[in-house]
Amino acid sequence: METKMKTVILIGALGKMGQAALSGLGKHKVITAGRSGNVDHIVDITDEQSIEALYAKVGHFDAVVNTVGVCEYAPFVEMTEAQWMTTVMSKMMGQINLVRIGQKYIADGGSFTLISGILNIKPIPFAIADATTSGAIDTFVKCVAYEMPRNTRINVVNPTVLTEAWDVYGEMMPGFEPVPGKLVGKAFERSVDGFITGEVIFVDA
Amino acid sequence: METKMKTVILIGALGKMGQAALSGLGKHKVITAGRSGNVDHIVDITDEQSIEALYAKVGHFDAVVNTVGVCEYAPFVEMTEAQWMTTVMSKMMGQINLVRIGQKYIADGGSFTLISGILNIKPIPFAIADATTSGAIDTFVKCVAYEMPRNTRINVVNPTVLTEAWDVYGEMMPGFEPVPGKLVGKAFERSVDGFITGEVIFVDA
Secondary structure, three states: OOOOOOEEEEEOOOOHHHHHHHOOOOOOEEEEEEOOOOOOEEOOOOOHHHHHHHHHHHOOOOEEEEOOOOOOOEOHHHOOHHHHHHHHHHHHHHHHHHHHHHOOOOOOOOEEEEEOOHHHOOOOOOEHHHHHHHHHHHHHHHHHHHHOOOOOEEEEEEEOOEHHHHHHHHHHOOOOOOEOHHHHHHHHHHHHHOOOOOEEEEEOO | OOOOOOEEEEEOOOOHHHHHHHOOOOOOEEEEEEOOOOOOEEOOOOOHHHHHHHHHHHOOOOEEEEOOOOOOOEOHHHOOHHHHHHHHHHHHHHHHHHHHHHOOOOOOOOEEEEEOOHHHOOOOOOEHHHHHHHHHHHHHHHHHHHHOOOOOEEEEEEEOOEHHHHHHHHHHOOOOOOEOHHHHHHHHHHHHHOOOOOEEEEEOO
16 A cells, blocks of 8 residues: 655654654645745734635645644743733644644545644643643643544644653653653654544653 | 541532532532622633632632533534534533633642533433533543643543423423432432542443
8 A cells, every 4th residue: 555645735844853753744745834944934823814825825735733832831829911911822733723724625535643742641830831731732632633624634633752852851751751852753653644633642651 | 547627618509519519518618600600709601710719719629510511402404513512612611711710729639520411421401511521521521631730630520410400491302311319419429429530420320
């Protein structure tokens, strides 16, 4: 069986998670998007109009892979409403809006793959907003899969920290084992090229 | 062993879930609160100032029990950003703010008990925003418990539909078995009078 070549919109393509996802999308035509830098399209997932414009400009596409979501980090007792809302409007509502708006544009049988993160399963200090919104996205994907239109699918990749990002995050994550981006890329590939839907694809060691 | 009498703020006291919670708080001094009606204090959990004012007015309290959270119901493909945000700002951020602000006021060793709902585990049509925010609150409670200050505790009651509300919700919940409010009251009692923390207390049949 050969995998059909698909047009995939990859959001956050230049980031470490985006590069990890890209490693699993080698068979496809990848259209890159992000907030800045050398990408095919600039998009801000916290802005509905920006999302709508991205989909309209791309035209036909079979898959959306999102690897971004801004989170604020602080101890719970110090975290402000503004810090909570930055996280909620990006990692949670930004991703939900990518699907809510994108379901109107995506090809029949297409797929969405979102990103959460292992801290909802393995909590650490400073990460309560990240964990809470990851829990929201994991739940959203499991529940919304039943009502996606036109045979479209949806999954979320929930990875632990990347080997490529261990120098940045390692110190705040004692006892965690990083995983290589290439393995996380496989998770994105399994979502885009498989038939699964409503799944939280954990990549942990 | 006798349970020490505690001062408990019960938010949403006049609703069906509030009455269910009340049935488990008989040993305590209950201060009632809600958006309207014959309660000790009027409070709107979507308004930070209103939450702050409630705690300041009550003064000393040992427990907060919340039974409210507004949700909008619609098919996912029809749900608007405004409907999503109503749900997020009430059921999710309203409850998080009750804890975020309340942790400054609550007595040492006090407890917070929040409310979610079984639809994140048993999805049904129209309930994606309810399910997603329930998933967020269940995750929040599990993760934030590790950093609650001054030996305060936090749990969430995740009930199925109440027998007392079956006439309203029964038709949209085929195959669900309702539980009596009195049993849900026991869950609130177990949270307020127990030593557990970080738990999602499911009440399902």
